Amino acid sequence: MSLVLFNDLTRKKEEFIPIKPGQVSFYSCGPTVYDYFHIGNARPFIVFDVLRRWLEHEGYNVKFVQNFTDIDDKMIHRAHKENITVQELAERFINEYNKDADSLGIKRPDVAPRATEHIQEIINTISRIIANGHAYESNGDVYFDVKSWPKYGTLCKQNLEDLESGARVEPGEKKRDPLDFALWKAEKPGEPSWESPWGKGRPGWHIECSAMSSKYLGENIDIHSGGVDLMFPHHENEAAQSEAASNSGKPFVNYWLHNGFLLIDSEKMSKSLGNFMTARAALEKYNPLALRFFMLSAHYRSPINFTPESLEQAESGVMRLRNCLSDLDFAAENRVNDSSNFDVKEFDAKLKDFHAKFADSMNDDFNTAAAIGILFDVVHLINTSLKENETLPSEFFKLAKKYLLEYDNILGIIGDVESDSESDEINALIQERTQARKAKNFARSDEIRDLLKSRGIILEDTPQGTKWKREI
RNA sequence: GGCGGUAUAGCCAAGCGGUAAGGCAGAGGACUGCAAAUCCUUUAUCCCCAGUUCGAUUCUGGGUGCCGCCUCCA
Structure with missing residues (x-):
């Protein structure tokens, strides 16, 4: 089954056919770096990473x-409030973004362009749109002329009249039509600004993505992703700008992908409701693997509900996956026997069958929830094999581990179970406990187990001896 | 008002024409000094009402509930 994307x-679901065979140009809307990103922002970062x-x-x-928006109203307000420059604010939160994204196991983009480093490209893009007759200058502002663009509204499936009725004009704007949106904003006192053919000013919000995506990916890209709320106006505007600038008749984007919203306790997250949570705060409370598991346990287009219960369930699920891997490692040290009669x-064959199902799930509009289901089937197969066979051939361990690691390389929800620097001390305690158990000194034995438990180390007694693992 | 999404067990969640994956939690059992992990067993008239069909959770129509977007929120 080939890859199908909604x-x-x-x-509609459509077969994914890249512009250039074997290559994918993929633009994902990144954060506005005025604050820590929140747990709702984390969803697109995680799912599109996968x-x-x-x-x-x-x-x-x-x-x-994936871009960094480092100049806009929010940036300006926040920098003003903190009494620092917009640039300092951006530096700080780009850094914080990278910290949190790294913690969440999100791969760094190939290119992470910043709007303020592409002012010239933005100005060029705007100039082309004006030259092509789809934007106009008005007292130092430049607006996109929506009425001149018949395709406007095709992404969000709205007609101009309906959009018009919902449009509002901010005081001080100099638009010809309420639907027109700013490509360039004339300088205001105390705000960062750049020289342009229309006087000093700064870019509008949407134009940076048009300018930067075409610079790094070309005028016609394969995939563009973001949250559903970006569909309108952001992506609608981006498409209009990009296509009006290139004037090639080619679509800006071949596949638009939008993730569903993350709710907190069934409500939209907002500061006024008091249910706002940064990814940083979530990471302090929950394991990153569990956060990823949670994000991937539902289809990316469905809404998901962030609750303490759902995160606890995710943590339990992650533990089951990790247990399998650590049981496997432990058994690989104690129970290898190449003359075992296990039917490798x-x-x-079973693993291959699961592998095909896993691939089918991922290829079916990137159905990570179903894929995780298959992963659990694999885990069950491995667990049963470990249970039913006292010894197993090395080929068994090689295969089992190969598949688990392959799946985790895509999903990132199992993580590393290798022992670490503390292990010498832990092993010494385990040895002491083993002696105590031999002597039927269960009081001491349980004391050691509780001591390690309090440090997040779980002991499990097996016929091959005691194994330990970390809580997540 | 316009556009759109969604409704599956106690909870989370796939499936979407041939009578329901998986996970979490619970119950019983095996194993264990006790645990833990794991294994076995066990838990669903698929929101309601019509219709199409040999057959619908799955398609169509109509309800109802919840949710999102409609100018700077992923």
């Missing part, structure tokens, strides 16, 4: 671009 342009990894796994050469061929 394209918001057509509202899509990117899946494409790479399938052999595509993916060029993944049959095992391999």
Whole structure:
């Protein structure tokens, strides 16, 4: 089965056919770096990270671009409030973004362009739109002329009249039509500004993505992703700008992908409701693997509800996956026997069958929830094999681990179970406990177990001895 | 008002024409000094009402509930 994606342009699942065979140009809307990003922002970062990894796994050469919006109203307000420059604010929160994204196991983009480093490209793009007759200058502002662009509204499936009725004009704007949106904003006192053919000013919000995506990916790109709320106006405007600038008749984007909203306790997250949570705060409370598991346990287009219960469930699920891997490692040290009569061929055949199902799920509009289901089937198969066979051939361990790691390389929800620097001390305590158990000194034995438990180390007694693992 | 999404067990969540994956939690059992992990067993008239069909959770129509977008929020 080949990859099928739900394209918001057509509202249908479509077979994914890249512009250049074997290559994917992928632009994902990044954060506005005025604050820590929140747990709702984390969803697109995580799910599209997984899509990117899946494409790479399938052999595509993916060029993944995710921007930093480092100049806009929010940036200006926040910098003013903190009494620092917009640039200082951006530096700080780009850094914080990278910290949190790294913690969440999100691969860095191939290119992470910043709006303020592409002012010239933005100005060029605007100039082309004006030259092509789809934008106009008005007292130092430049606006996109929506009425001149018949395709406007095709992404969000709205007609101009309906959009018009919902449009509002901010005081001080100099638009010809309420639907027109700013490409360039004339300088205001105390705000950062750049020289342009229309006087000093700064870019509007949408134009940076048009300018930067075409610079790094070309005028016609394969995939563009973001949250559903960006569909209108952001992506609608981006498409209009990009296509009006290139004037090539080619679509800006072939596949538009939008993730569903993350709710907190069934409500939209907002500061006024008091249910706002940064990714940083979530990471202090929950394991990153559990956060990823949670994000990937539902289809990316469905809304998901962030609750303490759902995160606890995710943590339990992650533990089950990790237990399998650590049981496997432990058994690999104690129970290898190449003359075991375990049927490796049959095992391999089953794993291959699961592998095909996993791939089918991922290829079916990137159905990570179903794929995780298959992963649990694999885990169950491995657990049962470990249970039913006292010894197993080394080929069994090789295969089991190969598949688990392959899946985790895409999903990133199992993580590393290797022992660490503390292990010498832990092993010494375990040895002491083993002696105590031999002497039927269960009081001491349980004391050691509780001591380690309090440090997040779980002991498990097996016929091959005591194994330990970390809580997540 | 316009556009759109969604409704599956106690909870989370796939499936979407041939009578329901998986996970979490619970119950019983095996194993264990006790645990933990794991294994076995167990838990669903798929929101309601019509219709299409040999057959619908799955398609169509109509309800109802919840949610999102409609100018700078992923």
